[in-house]
Every structure is written in C-alpha cells, then in structure tokens.
Amino acid sequence: MVGIIDYGVGNLFSLKSSFKEIGAEAFVSSDPQELAKADRLVLPGVGAFGNAVEKLRASGLDKFVVEQANSGKPLLGICLGMQMLFDDSFEYGHHEGLGLLRGSVVPMEGRLPSELKIPHIGWNALHKVNPNSKILSNVAEGQHVYFVHSFYVTGCEESLASTTEYGVSITASVEKDNIYGCQFHPEKSGQVGLNILREFVKERD
Amino acid sequence: MITKRIIPCLDVKNGRVVKGTNFQGLQDVNSPVELGRFYSENGADELVFYDITASSDGRKLFADILTEVASTIFIPLTVGGGINTLDDFERVLGCGADKVSVNSGAIRNPELVGMAAKKYGDQCVVLSADIKRVDGQFRVFAKGGREDTGMEALSWIKRCVDMGAGEVVVNSIDTDGVKQGFDIEMLEAVCNTVNVPVIASGGAGCQQDFVDLFKKIPTIDAGLAASVFHFGQVKIPDLKKTLFENNIPVRL
Numbered sequence: 001m002v003g004i005i006d007y008g009v010g011n012l013f014s015l016k017s018s019f020k021e022i023g024a025e026a027f028v029s030s031d032p033q034e035l036a037k038a039d040r041l042v043l044p045g046v047g048a049f050g051n052a053v054e055k056l057r058a059s060g061l062d063k064f065v066v067e068q069a070n071s072g073k074p075l076l077g078i079c080l081g082m083q084m085l086f087d088d089s090f091e092y093g094h095h096e097g098l099g100l101l102r103g104s105v106v107p108m109e110g111r112l113p114s115e116l117k118i119p120h121i122g123w124n125a126l127h128k129v130n131p132n133s134k135i136l137s138n139v140a141e142g143q144h145v146y147f148v149h150s151f152y153v154t155g156c157e158e159s160l161a162s163t164t165e166y167g168v169s170i171t172a173s174v175e176k177d178n179i180y181g182c183q184f185h186p187e188k189s190g191q192v193g194l195n196i197l198r199e200f201v202k203e204r205d
Numbered sequence: 206m207i208t209k210r211i212i213p214c215l216d217v218k219n220g221r222v223v224k225g226t227n228f229q230g231l232q233d234v235n236s237p238v239e240l241g242r243f244y245s246e247n248g249a250d251e252l253v254f255y256d257i258t259a260s261s262d263g264r265k266l267f268a269d270i271l272t273e274v275a276s277t278i279f280i281p282l283t284v285g286g287g288i289n290t291l292d293d294f295e296r297v298l299g300c301g302a303d304k305v306s307v308n309s310g311a312i313r314n315p316e317l318v319g320m321a322a323k324k325y326g327d328q329c330v331v332l333s334a335d336i337k338r339v340d341g342q343f344r345v346f347a348k349g350g351r352e353d354t355g356m357e358a359l360s361w362i363k364r365c366v367d368m369g370a371g372e373v374v375v376n377s378i379d380t381d382g383v384k385q386g387f388d389i390e391m392l393e394a395v396c397n398t399v400n401v402p403v404i405a406s407g408g409a410g411c412q413q414d415f416v417d418l419f420k421k422i423p424t425i426d427a428g429l430a431a432s433v434f435h436f437g438q439v440k441i442p443d444l445k446k447t448l449f450e451n452n453i454p455v456r457l
Contacts, residue, residue, distance in 0.1 A: 013301040017276040047326050115424075119328055119371065121402050122207045122426065123250055123456040144208060144456040146281060148328045165206060188281050188303065190245070 002026040002201060003038025005065065005081075007055045010046040015078070018187040022194050024201040032064040040201065041068055045080030049089040049105060049151070052080055053097065062098060069100050074178045076135075076200050082174065082181030083153060091151050100179055103156030103171075108149075112167040119150040124164040124184075126172055133161040133175050134202075135182075138195040145172070145182075145189040145196075152183065208454045209419050210250040210427035211441055212404065213434040215240055217286075218257045220266045222435065235435065238273050244434070245278035248441040250456060252278060253306070253374075253429060256286030257349070268300050275301025285333055289313065294321050298329075306331040306374060309347045311365060312354055322369025327401075332370035334362055336391060337378035343391060350378045358391075359398045366399045373399060374429065377407040384410025384433070387418045392425055402426035409433050412447045419453045 002019050004012055006028045019026035026042075029035050043065060045052050056062045069075045077085045086097045089105035097105070108118045123144040128136055145164075152170045159176040163169045164184075174181040180200060186193035215222045215237055222235050241252055254274065256267045264287065275282055284297040285306030294305050305325075311318050311332060322330045335350040336343050336358045343358035362373055375395050377388030387408045396403050405418055409430040418428050433439040445455045 011298055011301070011303070013275060013299075014279070014303070017301070018279055020276075021279065046328075117400055117402060117426075120207065121328060121372065122210055124207045147207075187279060190280055194279060 001038050002040050002042060003035040004028045004042045004044065005035060005061060006030040007052075007059050007061050009052045009055055009080070010044050012044060014185075014187045015042065015044055018194060018197055019201070022198050022201070024197070030059060030061070032061065035064065036068070038073075040074040040076070041065070043075065043077045043081035043084065045078065045084060046148075047080065049080060049083060049091040049097075050093060050095045053084055053089075053095055056084070066098055066100060069179055072178050074200065075100075075180065077179075077181040078187075079149060079183060079185060082183055083151065085174075085179060085181055086153055086156065089151065101156060101159045101174060101176060101181070103153045103159070103174075105151050106154050107151050108166075116167045119148060120166050120170070121148050122146070123189075124166065124172075126162045126164060126184075128162050130161040130175060133173070135175065135180050135196050135199045136162060136173065137199055139192060143192045145184040145186070145192055147172075147184045149183060206454050207426075208250070208456045209425075209448065210404075211248070211415070211444060211455070212251045212253055212427050212429040213240075213244045213249050213441070214253040214255065214406070214429050214431045215435075216255045216257050216431065217267055217270065219263055220270055223257070237270050238277065240435070241274040241278050244441070245280050248445050248456075249280060250427070251281045251283065253283045253285065254302075255306075256284070258287070268296065271297065271300040271302065283331055285331070288317075290317070291320055291324060294325060294329075298325065304329050304331050304372070306333045307370075308333040308335065309349075312345065312347045312356075315364065315368065318365050318370050319368040322371070327369045327371035330370050331372045331374060332362065332365040333374040333376065334358060335376045335378055338391075343394065346378060350376075350381075359394060362395055363398050366401050370401065372402045372404060372426075374404045374406055380408030381406075382432075383408055384414075386410065386414040387428065389418070389421050392418070393422050396422055396424045404429050406430070409439070412439055412444050415439075415444055416448060416451050416453070419448065420451065 289310035
C-alpha cells in the first residue's frame with residue numbers, strides 16, 4: 001500500500017491514477033497515523049520550496065517523513081518533493097530542507113547558457129549515473145521523461161542516480177538506501193514513468 | 206537536449222470531440238476518452254482539451270469527461286475554454302488538468318494571469334492567443350476568433366508573460382484550417398519577443414509542415430494540431446520518425 005502525502009501543495013490526481021494503472025493500492029492522506037500504515041510513501045510537490053516546506057512543518061509531517069525514512073520505509077520524492085529531501089534550497093532566500101540527503105537546491109537562472117528557456121519544461125533524456133539504481137532498473141539509457149522545474153539539486157554525488165542535459169548536467173533522479181527522488185514527473189512520463197513507479201512499489205529484501 | 210513536442214488538440218462540445226475549419230462548420234469526430242487514450246499511447250507528448258461548450262450543463266459534462274480522460278492518460282494535460290476566474294482554474298485542476306490555458310478570460314481580466322501564476326505557479330498558466338493580421342499588424346482576437354480586440358498581439362503576449370504566463374500557444378487565424386503550413390512569420394515574431402516555451406498552432410496539413418516549422422524556427426518548442434491528427438492525415442508515430450530523420454530532437 002502506497003501512502004501519498006497530502007500537505008496542501010500540488011495536484012495528486014494523476015499520481016493516484018498512476019498507481020491505480022499499475023495495479024498498486026494507493027491512498028492520499030494528510031494524517032500521520034493513516035500514512036504510517038502504508039508500506040511506502042510518496043512525497044509530491046509543486047510550487048515554491050519555502051512555502052512547501054512551511055506547509056509540511058505546519059502540519060508536523062516533516063518530522064513524520066524523516067522518522068519514517070530513518071526507519072527504513074521506502075520514500076519517493078517527486079519534483080519539489082525530491083528537492084525537499086535535501087539539506088537546503090536557495091529558491092527566493094535560503095530555506096532548510098528535510099536533510100535526508102546531502103545536497104542543495106539552486107536556481108537555473110545564471111547557471112544555464114542564456115539562450116535556454118527557464119523553466120525547463122518538456123521531455124528530456126535520462127542518462128544513468130548509477131547503473132544499479134533500483135527504480136531505473138526497467139528504464140533504458142536515453143529514454144525520455146517529463147520535466148517542469150526552474151531549480152535543481154547540486155552537490156548530491158552521494159545519491160545521484162541519473163542526470164539530464166539542459167545546457168548543464170541536471171540532477172534527474174537520486175537514490176540512497178530506501179530514499180528515492182525524481183526531479184521529473186513519473187506520473188506524466190508515459191510508459192517510462194509508469195515503469196519507474198512499478199519498480200518503486202516492488203517488494204525488495 | 207529537450208525534445209520538440211507534438212500536441213493533439215481536442216475541441217470538446219457536449220461531450221464529443223469536434224473540429225471545424227476556420228472555426229466554423231463543426232463536425233463530430235470521436236469520443237474524448239477514446240481519442241485521449243489513443244494519442245497518449247501513440248506518441249503524443251501532451252494533450253490539449255478545449256471546452257467549447259457555452260451552457261452550464263455542457264460544462265458539467267465536460268468536467269466528468271475531463272476526469273475520465275485525466276485518470277486514463279499519463280502525459281501532461283492542458284485544459285482551456287471558459288476559464289475566466291480562479292474558480293475555473295480550481296475546477297479543471299480538480300478534474301486532473303496539469304496546466305490551464307486562458308484566452309478571452311485574460312483579455313477581459315488580465316489580472317487573472319498574474320493571480321493564477323501566483324497561486325498555481327507559472328508552469329500552470331498557458332496563454333492562448335488567437336491572432337490575425339489586420340492593417341499590417343498582428344491583432345489579438347477574442348471569443349474564438351470572432352472579435353477583434355484592437356490589441357497588438359506581441360505586446361499583449363509580452364505583458365502576459367511578464368505577469369507569469371509560463372507558456373504561450375499562438376494560433377494564427379490566418380492559417381488555421383487552411384492546411385498550407387504554420388504561420389512562420391507570426392510564430393517567429395512571438396519567439397523573438399518572449400523567452401518562455403511557444404507552441405505553434407494553426408495550419409498544419411502534412412508532415413512536412415512540422416519539419417518546416419522546427420527547421421525554420423529552432424526556438425519553437427511544440428507544434429499543435431487537431432483535424433490532421435483526428436482524421437489520420439498525419440500519424441504521430443510516422444511524424445516523429447520523419448522529424449528524427451531530419452535531425453529534429455523528438456521523443457520516439
């Protein structure tokens with residue numbers, strides 16, 4: 001059973017439909033007691049980092065997510081949800097993240113060749129950095145997934161699983177022990193994305 | 206490298222997909238749910254649904270159908286038509302839309318673009334502009350291309366992007382339905398004006414029209430069309446292959 005963490009940010013409709021499509025039971029909840037019953041958790045998120053982290057803290061879900069992750073429960077962060085797994089973010093100020101993974105979120109602005117558009121919107125190719133990545137085990141080198149973001153994670157060598165090219169090398173997915181993250185949207189990435197979710201829900205030893 | 210997107214557009218009225226020529230002479234084509242799934246599984250990079258129903262009954266039917274479509278496709282879904290308020294954004298986002306396209310609603314109340322961008326993020330707000338040449342000027346038209354607003358199009362688009370529109374769909378009324386190719390001159394002018402993704406619409410008749418679009422305007426992001434896809438004159442997997450052979454980056 002997959003628990004999708006609802007903290008009032010973003011649209012969870014597609015995520016829920018995606019798990020249904022791959023035959024995995026999933027529910028959306030903002031209640032830690034309910035979410036604790038799930039075998040694995042998904043932390044979604046769109047919008048601004050500061051606002052999202054604030055909402056997560058206000059609901060007490062920040063501590064819950066950290067506890068659950070530290071107890072070994074598989075956790076998948078998606079888009080902003082992935083960014084929040086890291087130490088901090090420099091999106092409009094400086095905000096602390098959940099600190100589950102080492103790395104910082106930085107703006108694309110000023111770091112990309114000036115002719116490239118920001119946000120990075122569209123389908124881009126995945127390049128595997130960690131050949132043993134579990135959630136990418138059914139994804140071929142160069143397959144496309146759907147991105148929408150203006151900020152990206154740097155300094156995350158320890159967990160880096162795949163990158164994509166957009167003028168510079170952009171962190172596309174991360175993985176460390178039971179913690180997973182996708183900068184792209186697997187729920188919007190056609191069959192490739194559904195394959196990634198399938199791997200996430202697979203039982204492992 | 207980011208790929209060029211191919212986007213089928215489905216105009217929905219009373220629960221059915223329709224597409225006219227030059228916005229007139231609507232013709233029933235297919236079921237939105239069937240067509241949506243078909244495109245999603247056959248190479249479309251994104252789908253656009255336009256609600257062209259005027260009545261509230263039609264609007265409710267559209268919401269039901271949208272929910273059904275959104276729960277069966279796993280590519281980005283943009284919804285437009287009848288978006289006049291933040292409540293309208295809420296309504297279609299709640300049915301599973303990823304992005305919301307505004308047109309006449311933004312013309313009536315330009316503040317809508319900024320308010321929506323602030324609430325849902327720039328990536329969620331798509332400005333759709335119907336443009337026609339009038340007295341040597343690109344002019345914005347409202348109400349499905351029927352009414353000349355008198356506004357110059359490039360400054361209107363720039364203003365909306367400055368307020369937070371994250372993408373722009375440019376629909377040339379001059380080339381729409383004519384099937385003689387996209388409006389390269391108009392699209393190039395828009396691409397030179399803003400630095401957000403620009404989606405070309407109006408005029409596609411064959412595969413070569415898409416090749417010309419991406420070759421002539423390297424900064425354009427996507428090509429959108431309706432009837433050439435619905436009637437099978439252009440099959441998206443074949444089109445993607447042709448684009449790839451022409452060194453245009455696409456998702457195969």
